[in-house]
Amino acid sequence: MGNFLAGFLLPLLLLTAALSNWSLISLVDLVAFLLIQYTAPKIGFRFRRQYLLLWPVIIFSLLVFSSQAVYLVVWAVEGYKQSVGEAWWMKLIGFMIIQSWKSPTVIYFLAVQLLLVIVAVLDIHDNRFGLVQWRCSCWSHFLTAIERLGSHLRVTSCLLLPPIQLVAGISHPSWISLPFFVSSCVGLVDWSLTSNFLGLFRFWKALQLYAGFNIVLLYVYQIPLEFSDMLQRIADFVGLFKISSTSEWPEICSAVSLVLFYIMVCVSCITIDLIP
Template sequence: MASFLVGFLLPSLLLAAALINWSVISFVDLIAFLLVHYIAPEIGYRFQRRHWLLWPIFIFSFAVFLAQLVYLLIWAAVGQDWDTAETGWMRLLGFMILNSWRNPTVMYFLALQLLTSLVALADIYSSRFGFARWRDTWWSPFSGIFEHLGSHLRVASCLLLPAVQLAVGICNPSWVSLPFFIGSCAGLVDWSLTSNVSGLFRWWRVLYIYAGCNIVLLYLYQLPINFSDMIRWIASFIGVFRISVETEGPDICSGLFLVSFYIMVCLFAFCLGLHHR
């Protein structure tokens, strides 16, 4: 139960909440997503000390849910008299209004925040009162299925990790993606000289942290802020881009492969942890 909640469901909800709206609140969700993946191989999914991360996630997500709900009620009462400057700051923070029922993004945002808080609370409850009572419920058949699929997913991640790393390095040739390309070339050379497949995973710890920093930097550049010409020039020079309807396919693939690489390295590190136990 806990491995499914913290290992798959909670990070998926946090990532969805981070991508649904570029804002400060969603940036906090992104940081939580990165931390959940980062600490999982180190402390294990069943370790009690993960509460130091789950409790803040629960409190923050539930507080954002309530704050967004109150903001919607105030906006519905005030209507068009709402100050545009104030709404600009609110938009940067991440508070949204209901523009159309055909595309109710704010409703999806509310649902994601509520589900995130409930999943975090469920894992806290399950780890505090033990996992035995979950085994005797309707969840037990699904638990075995998800654990079986998770083991195959971790093996697939280990096999595909070198290819994903190379894709990050070549999809968007730039200074920020150069370390991934150099790491892939060094791994291939090591493999060809030593015939040891472990050479393909050389520098994975450094690239793991570097990928997380890249994700944070790329997300910060998506915030609805009017950056100066100097910042935009530096971002363009090093290879950081803004995602919009005009963004080219290689840039989108580069971002997707970057996030995939971070997740797959986490699964690879988890496999190493199981191997060394």
């Protein structure tokens, strides 16, 4: 059960919370997602993660949940009115209001934050007292199936990593995507000369850190901040872009492939073979 909670469900909830709203609060969820993914494959880190990552996730999620709930109450009591200046910095922090009951994003966001607390507490309980012996055979079979599926996905990630890396390098040509393209070319040449499949992952550790940095940088660029003209020119020059409903498919493909590459490197079985 611990592998299912910490290896799949918790990162999925953190990523969902991060993508639900471009803000400083969601940026913290994104950083937590990247750290958990990065440290998950490390042997012996499971007990330390209980104190280094899970407790901060619990505390932060509880603070976000309570703060957002209070903000909704205050917003409702004041008659659904906000000043322009207040709305700007509240949106920057990440506080939301109910725009439409047909799609109440803030309700979904609160539900995700509450689920984060529950999942993290369950994972801490498993770390401290051992795996919970579930009496329900259906749930036991489900966890077993998930673990088997996870082993197959790790093997599949080994095969999909090279094309995903190439897509990240060529889908949106720019200076920040150039290292992925160069590494793919070097890996293909190494593979052709040595017939060693591991040559495709020669720069996996550097690219993993670089991909995480790019994800954070791209996310910060989505936050509703007013950048100076110089910073805007630098961002356009290196290849940063805004993600919206009008974004073209190369930009969407670049962002998705970047996240997939980071996740696949973290969960891939090739990671164990390449750890120095």
